Amino acid sequence: MASPVILPVKSVRNPRDLGGYVGLNGHKIKTHRLLRTGNISKITAHDCQFLLDYGLTKVIDLRSPAECQINPDQEISGVLHYHCPLAVDGGNEAQNFARYRADQYASLEMMYKRYREHVLTKTTQASFHQILKLMAETTEGAVLYHCSEGKDRTGLVTLMILHVLGVAPEVIRQDYLYSNYLLNDYRAIRDQRFKLAGENDNFRANMRILGSVADAFLDTSLIAINKNYGSLDSYIEHEVGIDQEMQDTIREQYLEK
DSSP states (O other): OOOOEEOOOTTSSSOEEOTTOBOGGGOBBOSSSEEEESOOTTOOHHHHHHHHHHTEEEEEEOSOHHHHHHSOOOOOTTOEEEEOOSSOOOOOHHHHHHHHHHOTTHHHHHHHHHHHHHHHSHHHHHHHHHHHHHHHHOOSSEEEEEOSSSSSHHHHHHHHHHHHTTOOHHHHHHHHHHHHHHTHHHHHHHHHHHHHTTOOHHHHHHHHHHTOOOHHHHHHHHHHHHHHHSSHHHIIIIISOOOHHHHHHHHHHHBOO
């Protein structure tokens, strides 16, 4: 697999360009077109300017309304912003934290549930449609899409777009798992903060799970798709509503000649 293109953006977690991966019929994905990151609520002026110089024209926020209200995206002058949530609000934080302190596996159950819901619910399927349609309509410049840490919801959008572009399944999987490497420091710093705050081992274990990706999480979505809809191809065409004409448009836009 080609090495991921890591963007030199220090104030945003997990910043990557999908360019360089080999897609349909050996054509590579163009650089400066498809960017995946964590949230941009704390992006610096320096990093904003880098993204503008890099060609940024659109930002797609995949977070829930509550997440957006707590940590709204920074407005970037001249860049269009879209909200396409892939999740409803995450429930009562105090109750979730209590479960994390009591059961070291509580977050695993929650992550499996989320990865099923992200692909099975009609509202998220509608968001997938809107996202891919926006990409198909973007004839020039870069589209940046993000969730909170740039790994789960962003990872599933990346699954869809890379599949449409004809990237090999194992390459898609390795790109998904690469978030673990890019978030190592983030997890370590956060864990130290929890330790100093006196959080117990169960809580800290759960927070490490929530700050990571895993084959089992991605497989939960893929198995749910195959079980309910037959295949990822069928899911994208019939449930997400991206017909072959729009898929061809996406390939025309984002694959090198």
